[in-house]
Amino acid sequence: MKKIGLHEIRKEFLDFFEEKGHLVAPSFSLVPKNDKSLLLIGAGMAPLKHYFTGEAIPPRNRMATCQKCIRTGDIDNVGKTARHATFFEMLGNFSFGDYFKKEAISWAWEFLTERMEIDPLDLWVTVYKDDDEAFELWNKMIGLPEEKIVRLGKDDNFWELEVGPSGPCSEIYVDRGIEYGCGDENCKPGCECDRFLEIWNLVFTQFDKDENGVYHPLPNPNIDTGMGLERMATVMEGTNNIFEIGAIRSILRKVEEISKYNYGSDEEKDVSVRVITDHARAMTFLVSDGVLPSNEGRGYVLRRLIRRASRHGKLLGINGGFLSEVVDVVINSWQIEYKDLKEKDKEIKKVIQAEEAKFQETIDQGISILEDYINEMRKKKKSVLSGEKAFKLYDTYGFPLDLTKEILLEKNLSLNEEEFKLNMERQRRRARNSRDSGDSGWGGKESKELFKDINSTFKGYETVKLETEIISLIKDNTKVNELSRFEEGVVILKETPFYGESGGQVGDKGKISGDNFTLEVLDTKLYDDLRLHNVKVVEGEVKLGDKVTASVDVLRRDAIRRNHSATHLLHKALKEVLGEHVNQAGSYVTPDRLRFDFTHFESITPNDLKKVEDRVNEMIFKGLDVETIETTLDEAYKLGAIGLFEEKYKNDVRIVKMGNYSQELCGGTHVVNTSNIGLFKIISETSIASGFRRIEAITGLSVLNFLNSIERELDELSNILKTNNTNIIEKATQIVEDIKERDKEIEKLKGKLSSNIADEIIDSKKEVKDIQYIVYKLKDMDMNSLRNLGDEIRNRLGSGVVVLASVLNDKISYVVMVTKDINKKGILAGNIIKEIAKVSGGNGGGRADMAQAGGKDISKVDESLLIVEGLIEKQMNN
Structure with a gap:
């Protein structure tokens, strides 16, 4: 058996099937496209579903992928065992009416025994009990003995939905040895013990099941296979579970390093290490695919993963944010296959850091409130916290129930969980009523x-x-x-x-x-x-x-129409200029302006923003007719209409089409021709979250009003600068150059003045225990100038301590410089500055040789400098 790791296995698999004529497609996003039945992609075939059903034509009849997947159904078990995982990668080869069982079985065997060099004696298979064809292929073609081909029933070896494509499957197992078994001499695949590990499932989609449960043979049957990459890596690396394979172990080691805990020392802490290790991959890939933390849908999944990992960090004794360090390991390792991880490195970590910081505040606030509850309980000699208070912590402050239970348990207390559940159910009912209310507030x-x-x-x-x-x-x-x-x-x-x-x-x-x-x-x-x-x-x-x-109100409606139609043109223009990854993430259209939120992972250059604005105006000036088409949702997608929030659409939809330029699903009101928009002007472009941007713009008369206001401001500016509008730039440039020249002169004068002051300051030096020191107060000198002066004095002094203070605009600036030879005697600039700044109500810090700080109470500046000599003596004694 080859000794190769996760990333190498992935490459071997994809290369193998590329050699067999498959189109190797990159992993699809975790966010399903045009599939409202799924929250997140949880299987390799999920993004290809439309090819299997015939709703779409595949780019090639043979495809192979390594698909990112997330399953959150048993998230609470992740970490408690070494088997469960939230994020995983699924290797798969697929045939859409091309090859079938013979090729699927022979290629699977070839890959495992020849490419992976797994001993054929270690391999077993299962087939559906009535699938004689698959049995014969394994037995006669491959040569697998009958006793190593296990027939199982529908629950194990038949894949189907309520209606649609279905068929038998064949699973391939690796025998890990009797030491993993249950001791039964008849143990084989299908047993509940850990001896036989399933590594590959070959699904033979050969039927079309109708609503009456009748299976009709498909004229062109399909192949859908799935191999868990992490599970395969445990086999190839000879590990007991996925947390021990090299790539994932590198994440785990980072958690060990940050927490200063050795994995394997304590079972409860091991759970926390596994949670963080698993969730780090999941959150990295979710953010990379444009998901942001929120309180619903995919965003809630991400928020829960980040907060769960952060909480387990607390249980390991980690204080403050740490997840971005763990995520860094994921990015650096997995970028070998997913190049976009490195491109989005900063954005990914920024989103996770922000959410973690928010949760850290929640945790600290929640612990403080819980401690108040505990003190109150002790005063009243109670040992059970009310479920109502536990629910308030959970609902109002986002404090996890299990953390509440844990803290109470540490203090030999408990909580009324039944009462908590009652409060939770009331909240769920309120939420359901709220969801039923639509946008009106009725519900x-x-x-x-x-x-x-x-x-x-x-x-x-x-x-x-x-x-x-x-x-x-x-x-x-x-x-x-x-x-x-x-x-x-x-x-x-x-x-x-x-x-x-x-x-x-x-x-x-x-x-x-x-x-x-x-x-x-x-x-x-x-x-x-x-x-x-x-x-x-x-x-x-x-x-x-x-x-x-x-x-x-017609005038108001017309203004809304102009702005709404402009959002459609803007959406298309953004895709043209920035790329097809741009998608609408929200919009708000009023009579006065429009707001358009969209996905994009970097700031937009002024040049690109201008291109977008010009493109929208070009489509306005072309006078494109705007028409609406009422059709079905499926037909709308076939026509190429852009749909954004699919879960909100009903089956009958409305397409708004602007010439041949734009067509989107939309129920809003629009102009009849793009020329009715008049003009389009972008007012601002900003980031609203990592990976999300916002454009605000105006149209029609609002643009004219905007231009008029700019003209008025230019007139005022011209009067101030004593020039006319045509020469305003030239005049402003001249003024800026004049200021630069004067600044240079001022700096020269400051240098001369500083040199004179330096002489005076050095003359004021004193000595304590053979150490020279200078303490001096100045006026109206900023921190930068104070630092430069301190450097000069320290250099000229040669050996000693320099303490300077300056009062400017009712604030104190302190600088402490200590030469290296004096550092060796135990005198550190950072320690000195902390104490003197404290006297005037400030704080600061720095290195051993240089530190700076600020103070608030200028009346205390003299008092703060009087303690310097004592501080030097004290540090020497220590």
């Missing part, structure tokens, strides 16, 4: 009753004004029959032109009027498919069933 059973059997039709795409009828009136969460003058409430119309806030676009405003009454529409919200008009009665009295005219 729960009460809302469902309020809006039960109410049907309203949105006509806002076609018109901004229409005749309609009031079908519901609501005030203070209760249905009413009328609203009086100055009262506020919610109106639902039978048909409405008002757009309800959604998809980043704000809701419409306007008015609803009828006989002898007028309502001001303050905002429009969305609840399911209902538009809820938040209104104020400004005139008369409105009643349920009244006939009304609903009128949207």
Whole structure:
């Protein structure tokens, strides 16, 4: 058997299948694309699912990958055993209607026995009990004895979904030896003991299962195989588990180094080491693929991994942030296959450091609050912490329950877990009600009753004004029959032109009027498919069933349309200029401006930003027609429309198409031609998180107003500089050059002055126990000048201690210099400066030969300098 590690195995596998005519594709992102059924990629075949179902055409009928995977179903077991892992890599070779069982089996055998040089006597296989074809191939073609081919049932050796592609599978096992076994002489694959380790699963997708459970043979069956890279490495390196293989052991060693704990010394601490080692890989790759910590979805998975690892660091006695150091090992090791890790090195560590720091604050704050609870319990002679208080720690402060239990246990106390669970369930119910509420703030059973059997039709795409009828009136969460003058409430119309806030676009405003009454529409919200008009009665009295005219504020709507359409052009332009990795991460469209958040892992150069702005304006000036297409979600993807938050889309969707330039799924309102946008101007571009940028921009009349304001400022600046607008740059450049020349003269004068001061300061030197020292107070000298002066005096003094202080703008600056020969006598600049700064309410530090500090109370500067001689004597004595 070859003695090779994880990274070498990966290369051998991919090279082998490339030689067999496979297209070797790089790992797909952990974030699924166009697959709302998955939160994260958890299997090698998951990103290729559309090729297996026939929804998409593969780039080649034979493919091989090493796919990054994350599974969080049993995250609580990660660390408790040496088997569980959150992150892993899955090697796989795939055939889409090309080769089948014969090739899959023979190539698997060839790779294992010839490339990996595994002894054939150590290999066993399982097949589905009715799969005689696979049995014959293993027995007759490969030559594996019948007793080493185990037939198992559907639970073990048949892969299927409720409907769709399915088929039998064959698993390959390595016999690790009787020392790993259960002692049963009939032990073989399928036994629960650790003797036989499954390393490769070959799935033969040969059926199409219908809704009645009938298996129809596929005319072109597929092959889907999966080999766990880490598991294979344990075999090749001869280790007991994945934490002992070389690549992962290097991460573990870093944890040992930081924690100063030797793995294997204590089982409880070993759990913490394994948690950190595993989670470090998972968090690194999640952040690399654009996931950011949050309280939901993928972001919550990442947040939990970072916080779980950070907490286990605390259990190992690590104080402060440390995860970025561990992540550094992952990046440096795995960059051999994943080049983007090194490119995103800073961004990855920045995200993890920020989240870890936030959690460290939480931990410290939580421990302080828990200690207060414990003191209170002891005063009342109680030994059980209430579940309500434990839940408050968890819910309000993010303090983990298991950490609460652990701290209590250390003090021979406990908590009421049943009460905690009751509080948790109440919170979950509140969260469910909140999720059901849409964007309107309405939610729960009460809302469902309020809006039960109410049907309203949105006509806002076609018109901004229409005749309609009031079908519901609501005030203070209760249905009413009328609203009086100055009262506020919610109106639902039978048909409405008002757009309800959604998809980043704000809701419409306007008015609803009828006989002898007028309502001001303050905002429009969305609840399911209902538009809820938040209104104020400004005139008369409105009643349920009244006939009304609903009128949207057209000028405001037009401004919103311009900004919303501009976001679509901006999205496309960013992809063109920066790359296809750019994806929308959120937007907010108001009448005044637009905000567009997107994924990008570095700052944008002014030149690229200008290219983006120019490209958007180019598409505006081209006057592209804007059309909408209503279709199914699947058809929209086939047409190439960009979809961003797939989980929010229903099956029937709306594509907004701008010429042949842009097409996106969108339910918002838009201009009819891009020329209606007028002009587009980027106001700002900033980072909002690691890997995420934000652009704010304006369109139409807002651009004109913006340019007019700049012109006014230029006029004012011209008056100040006493020139005209055309010469303003020339004039400003001249002023800057003049200032530079004067600064040079000032520096020369300072040098002369400093030299004169240095003579005076050196003359003030004193001596204590044969050590020369200088203590001197100056005025109006900044820290940089003080340091330079200190250097000069120390050099001229030759041997001794120099302590300088300066008061500038009600602040004190201190500098302490100690020559090297005096350092050897135990006198250190850092120790001196800490004490003198403390006297004036400041702090600072530095090296043995130079230190600096600040002080706050200028009245104490003389007092602080008086203690220098005593400090020198004390350090000498010590």
